[in-house]
Amino acid sequence: MDKPYVAGIDIGGQTSKLGIVDARGTVISQTTIRTDTHSDVNLYIEDLSNALTRIADEVGGIDKLRGIGIGAPNGNYYTGTIENAVNLIWGGCNAIPFAKLMREKTGVPVALTNDANAAAVGEMTYGAARGMKNFIMITLGTGVGSGIVINGDVVYGHDGFAGELGHTTAVRNNGRLCNCGRVGCLETYTSAIGVARTAREWLEASDEPSVLREISETITSKDVYEAAAQGDALAIRVFEYTGKKLGESFAEFVAFSAPEAIVLFGGLARSGNLLLKPIEEHMNANLLPLWRNKIKIIFSQLKESDAAILGASALGWEIK
């Protein structure tokens, strides 16, 4: 039987997005379900497979699916398990054999990884990294995630958890405390939350005028972006600082895998040159001469509303 489609499922802490995708990266049908309403994973899987069956019916039924790709927090590609996912209400501390459960429920082959790795596969399959064999995906969201592609394959490492570049050290001494327990993680400076925190800290530390001062307590990275876009000097410097931290770290990543490009994804990636210019400046200042001005920094080309589904779905094509 012909199987021209894949399903992509993006599992977030509150909601899960799922969709049916064709080989050109068109999302044919999609829906969302709540992630946080079941404390038992089997009930969640029941909901999820029912929703999947409904949207698959629009393309002729679940038998039309070649595979299901799933992006999930702490998803392990090798084992198909979700491990220690404290943000998932049914996650807990044990390794949940999620891919196996989903395969048993649907009869369709399942591949699972974390959301940033899924984004990298999505970008390579449908987006800005088409044709690239070596690149690094950096997702700038609530946290900072990464997916590393070498020779056309995502790097999963010895244990399935490689590519935690948001938890490399951006500030070695007196750095910010990270949720992971480490200090000075890149994520604490360059995630959406990190950007807002920088702005709040700087507002508290001086009397410099800024349009952000009125909303100091509830400030978000979007507020900082809008202020910077309007020419607010403090907000612009927050982006320069964020870009500096990213650029310095990117130089380290290049020394590791010599990628053709680093691809930026997520809300902050919409900041354009406000972020891109300082990233390029500080990355190049910290690169070995052989790489200077040769590594591309580019933005994701996936439509943001579809990206999570597309990224996960791309894994579905790769199932052997």
Next chain:
Amino acid sequence: MDKPYVAGIDIGGQTSKLGIVDARGTVISQTTIRTDTHSDVNLYIEDLSNALTRIADEVGGIDKLRGIGIGAPNGNYYTGTIENAVNLIWGGCNAIPFAKLMREKTGVPVALTNDANAAAVGEMTYGAARGMKNFIMITLGTGVGSGIVINGDVVYGHDGFAGELGHTTAVRNNGRLCNCGRVGCLETYTSAIGVARTAREWLEASDEPSVLREISETITSKDVYEAAAQGDALAIRVFEYTGKKLGESFAEFVAFSAPEAIVLFGGLARSGNLLLKPIEEHMNANLLPLWRNKIKIIFSQLKESDAAILGASALGWEIK
């Protein structure tokens, strides 16, 4: 015709070592020639192939060779060229098509990479990393080199130059100036030269008694090791500091590729627990919880006198 051997050639600035190796990693015959007596690469290649022919005669002639593996400064695996190798008298600034020249001269297939990548392949083929698919080789010599293995393959990156972990940043602010032009490179703190420099700086900065004080000007990493082995407090602290810098950096590398082990090679790797204990302590203190106490730090198992030849030779088996 049966081809049961490979040749390994390690090109250094002053001398080049070459040997014939069997599948078990036994160096059957070997010799050395000078690297620095010819300013023209063709004359050097003439010398090299003559020397190779001589040692190959001991195993029945050059026709018995399946391949020639070469480890050389700035060697590019993809192109077989040696580029910008300022330490080679015939290196210059142009890309020398070394693998091609050597193949034309000998009629044997040639693979070429830098010495640290060759060491990684050697360790995987004959040494401590046998059976490992994901590990990082760190060579602690005059400089600090690295060879990264992911899924059983050396990472060469987009351009053939990946794996320059000696030139990642160990100290971000007011770091030591590196020969590469960057500041704070891991190499400036943890190479043999870096260790001696730390000792000299600390001797100058205090009046603390130390057996190293008598030889302060000409101090080498070997002197520091011997002093530490005898219980000299300052020398022991130099190793603790060196191990701390390595351990902190190793935590970053693990976040990238989640290796099973990091393999140490080179003179400093003979320091044993003096270096190993602080590396393990500071690596684990900086790792994400999921990797803590799970990543092995091990020492090369290749005999140091044979290692350069073995490393290069291992490439010879991999030629498709």
